[in-house]
Amino acid sequence: MNPGVKSAESAESGVESGVEPVVLASGVRMGYGGVQVLNGVDFAVAPGEVSCIIGPSGSGKSTFLRCLNGLEPVLGGSLRVLGEEVGHTLRDGRYHPWTPKEFAAFRKNIGMVFQRFNLFAHQSALENVACGPVHVLDTPQDRARTLAMEHLDRVGLADHAHKRPHQLSGGQQQRVAIARALAMSPTLMLFDEPTSALDPELVDEVLEVMKGLAAEGMTMVVVTHEIAFAREVGDRLTFFADGVVVEQGGPRELLAAPAHERTRAFLSSVLGSEDGRS
Amino acid sequence: MRTEPIAGPSGPPVPVARTLHWGRWVSAAVALAVAGWLVYLVVVNPHLDWGKVAEYLFNDRILAGVWVTIEISVLATALGLVLGVLVAVMRLAHNPVLSALASGYIWFFRGTPVLVQLIFWYNLAFLFPELVLKIPFTMIGLKWDTNQVMTGFTSAMLGLGLNLAAYFAETVRAGIQAVDRGQTEAAYALGMTPAKRMRVIVLPQALRIIIPPTGNEFISMLKTTSLVYVVAGHDLMTNASQIYKANNRIMELLIVASVWYMLMTAVATFLQGRLERRFGSDAVRLVRGGGAAARVLPKVAA
Ligand SMILES: Nc1ncnc2c1ncn2[C@@H]1O[C@H](COP(=O)(O)OP(=O)(O)OP(=O)(O)O)[C@@H](O)[C@H]1O
Ligand SMILES: [Mg+2]
Numbered sequence: 001m002n003p004g005v006k007s008a009e010s011a012e013s014g015v016e017s018g019v020e021p022v023v024l025a026s027g028v029r030m031g032y033g034g035v036q037v038l039n040g041v042d043f044a045v046a047p048g049e050v051s052c053i054i055g056p057s058g059s060g061k062s063t064f065l066r067c068l069n070g071l072e073p074v075l076g077g078s079l080r081v082l083g084e085e086v087g088h089t090l091r092d093g094r095y096h097p098w099t100p101k102e103f104a105a106f107r108k109n110i111g112m113v114f115q116r117f118n119l120f121a122h123q124s125a126l127e128n129v130a131c132g133p134v135h136v137l138d139t140p141q142d143r144a145r146t147l148a149m150e151h152l153d154r155v156g157l158a159d160h161a162h163k164r165p166h167q168l169s170g171g172q173q174q175r176v177a178i179a180r181a182l183a184m185s186p187t188l189m190l191f192d193e194p195t196s197a198l199d200p201e202l203v204d205e206v207l208e209v210m211k212g213l214a215a216e217g218m219t220m221v222v223v224t225h226e227i228a229f230a231r232e233v234g235d236r237l238t239f240f241a242d243g244v245v246v247e248q249g250g251p252r253e254l255l256a257a258p259a260h261e262r263t264r265a266f267l268s269s270v271l272g273s274e275d276g277r278s
Numbered sequence: 279m280r281t282e283p284i285a286g287p288s289g290p291p292v293p294v295a296r297t298l299h300w301g302r303w304v305s306a307a308v309a310l311a312v313a314g315w316l317v318y319l320v321v322v323n324p325h326l327d328w329g330k331v332a333e334y335l336f337n338d339r340i341l342a343g344v345w346v347t348i349e350i351s352v353l354a355t356a357l358g359l360v361l362g363v364l365v366a367v368m369r370l371a372h373n374p375v376l377s378a379l380a381s382g383y384i385w386f387f388r389g390t391p392v393l394v395q396l397i398f399w400y401n402l403a404f405l406f407p408e409l410v411l412k413i414p415f416t417m418i419g420l421k422w423d424t425n426q427v428m429t430g431f432t433s434a435m436l437g438l439g440l441n442l443a444a445y446f447a448e449t450v451r452a453g454i455q456a457v458d459r460g461q462t463e464a465a466y467a468l469g470m471t472p473a474k475r476m477r478v479i480v481l482p483q484a485l486r487i488i489i490p491p492t493g494n495e496f497i498s499m500l501k502t503t504s505l506v507y508v509v510a511g512h513d514l515m516t517n518a519s520q521i522y523k524a525n526n527r528i529m530e531l532l533i534v535a536s537v538w539y540m541l542m543t544a545v546a547t548f549l550q551g552r553l554e555r556r557f558g559s560d561a562v563r564l565v566r567g568g569g570a571a572a573r574v575l576p577k578v579a580a
Binding site: 120180184 | 458460461463464465466467468469470471472474478479482483486
């Protein structure tokens with residue numbers, strides 16, 4: 001058993017003894033300028049698992065996700081991702097902080113999809129997808145472009161390969177962003193509310209791509225407000241509030257019978273009149 | 279102003295009456311009269327010899343001066359642009375020492391008159407009679423006589439270039455900061471180092487914002503070079519002044535010089551227009567956001 005996993009809920013997660021978890025957070029703390037944002041997060045993700053995170057605005061979901069690939073520094077506790085303590089290397093009995101180069105090397109294996117797409121505005125869809133392989137993996141240009149085309153085809157955008165981001169709809173931009181992350185052949189994919197900036201009719205095309213990815217066995221951590229997606233695709237659901245994990249478990253069980261009052265209140269506000277508790 | 283008749287819901291179209299703008303005509307006439315009178319005063323001025331103006335317009339020394347002015351402008355602008363980018367990147371660096379040095383540079387060169395800087399470089403020999411470039415702790419190196427290196431031309435180029443760099447650094451900084459931060463995060467998330475992100479993602483976009491104002495910098499540089507005459511840089515103004523000091527035809531030679539400055543400015547303005555059309559508002563919009571702008575602006579069909 002992993003000593004880092006303390007809560008009873010994590011113990012019953014897909015993380016089995018013997019299998020090294022992809023993400024293993026114990027007591028992770030983080031803050032901005034003295035204001036504590038994460039107050040000891042315990043969280044684990046097994047290989048191939050789709051782990052969804054929900055919670056009220058400002059509860060620290062994005063911050064936690066950004067800690068996972070080192071975009072934000074962890075200030076306390078332990079965060080192991082892909083077998084490494086994020087931000088530090090253990091050498092000679094001490095943890096040495098990473099250089100920017102080491103951070104970059106670590107992030108190569110982790111794809112990230114942002115709420116605001118964050119495509120490179122001066123590049124076409126194809127160039128966006130080829131950018132990582134060309135500039136980070138040193139893949140030759142033509143090979144990278146062939147691969148990029150395959151990834152665009154996979155998200156259904158082969159016909160739009162030569163358009164600039166501003167010529168694409170939000171849903172198309174987000175699919176390009178997913179293809180861009182996939183082009184690096186990551187072992188772990190992070191999604192930060194990938195559909196919240198989209199018009200309602202464009203949400204499904206992005207969720208479809210993510211479902212396909214989950215079906216192929218990609219390990220994914222998804223911060224989302226799409227409860228239906230979490231129920232249908234997620235292996236685990238975690239409820240965040242005030243920088244801590246309030247409860248977690250299988251999505252169906254958790255959604256059907258939340259144990260905590262806060263979870264109940266949040267779920268009823270998100271689901272609203274829509275009857276989501278089937 | 280509408281000239282086409284207006285067709286009501288029924289019946290024949292009704293023509294639109296012409297409006298007469300009396301105020302416009304009167305103010306235009308007054309302004310023309312004043313301007314025409316001033317030009318007339320100069321043109322018919324008995325103290326001005328237009329034959330001399332024509333004679334010196336294509337004088338060899340004037341033409342050589344025009345050429346030097348163009349050379350100094352181009353070289354100083356190029357130096358200013360390259361150094362300006364460097365100073366801007368330093369200014370934005372996380373390293374507090376680099377950032378402070380860049381701020382100091384900007385403060386110093388913007389805080390002292392360019393005329394003072396020109397004279398300073400020209401007289402560098404008072405401080406350093408010899409310029410030495412050598413490998414530390416060895417005797418291997420090169421040595422120059424400062425007075426031979428710091429000619430009017432090189433001190434002009436250095437003075438104007440270093441000065442422009444200070445101003446341009448601020449333009450570059452604004453351009454870099456205009457690039458949406460989300461793209462920086464996306465670049466890091468892909469596994470780019472800060473330097474690679476700057477080179478591959480930020481600078482190519484920042485340049486589209488930076489390039490249009492460079493046209494203005496060059497145009498103002500063309501005229502700032504006239505200050506070079508204090509260090510005798512053999513530019514247009516230096517040569518014109520040397521001629522009028524010999525023959526006392528001050529006004530005629532100032533007119534000759536002005537004609538050439540205006541011509542160079544006109545050509546540069548034309549080129550700047552083309553530059554702006556290529557890298558103009560469209561590019562600025564592209565840079566400022568795939569996010570917000572993309573949703574507000576109509577989709578462009580492929
Ligand atoms: N760069 C920052 N500087 C200071 N405070 C920040 C910064 N980013 C986030 N915060 C604060 O940290 C807290 C957690 O923010 P975070 O973005 O992680 O919340 P979230 O759960 O993702 O919310 P949302 O659902 O609105 O995206 C918030 O109170 C926020 O104001
Ligand atoms: Mg968030």
